[in-house]
Amino acid sequence: MDERKRESIVAYLRRRMAEFEIEPEDIATSIAADQERLQAVRFRDASGNTWDGKGVPPQWVVQAISAGQSLEHFAIDGASNRDPGKRTGADWRNDPFAGTRLATVSAESVGAA
CATH class of the missing domain: 1.20.890 (cAMP-dependent Protein Kinase, Chain A)
Structure with missing residues (x-):
């Protein structure tokens, strides 16, 4: 700038x-x-809802567990040690399919149901 x-x-x-x-x-x-x-924050879902793991679980946690999802699925690894400016999620740097046809083909073109 x-x-x-x-x-x-x-x-x-x-x-x-x-x-x-x-x-x-x-x-x-x-x-x-x-x-x-x-x-x-110790738990986060795909919609960005968060929970610190203390007190009564919020509705999104209750619904996910009722649907059969484990609480560990929503755990944020090393939440206390992570960089606040860094997004959590998948680390695509070591993706074994990077650069291959599998990384670029959409589900519709493969005929997935």
């Missing part, structure tokens, strides 16, 4: 913060709380 564009964005943010009486400390506190909340 060029310096002029960056300065323009910073000026805009400062004006908006002044308009809503937001102090930089308020933002720092909010970011710290968000990071703490994200580090506490």
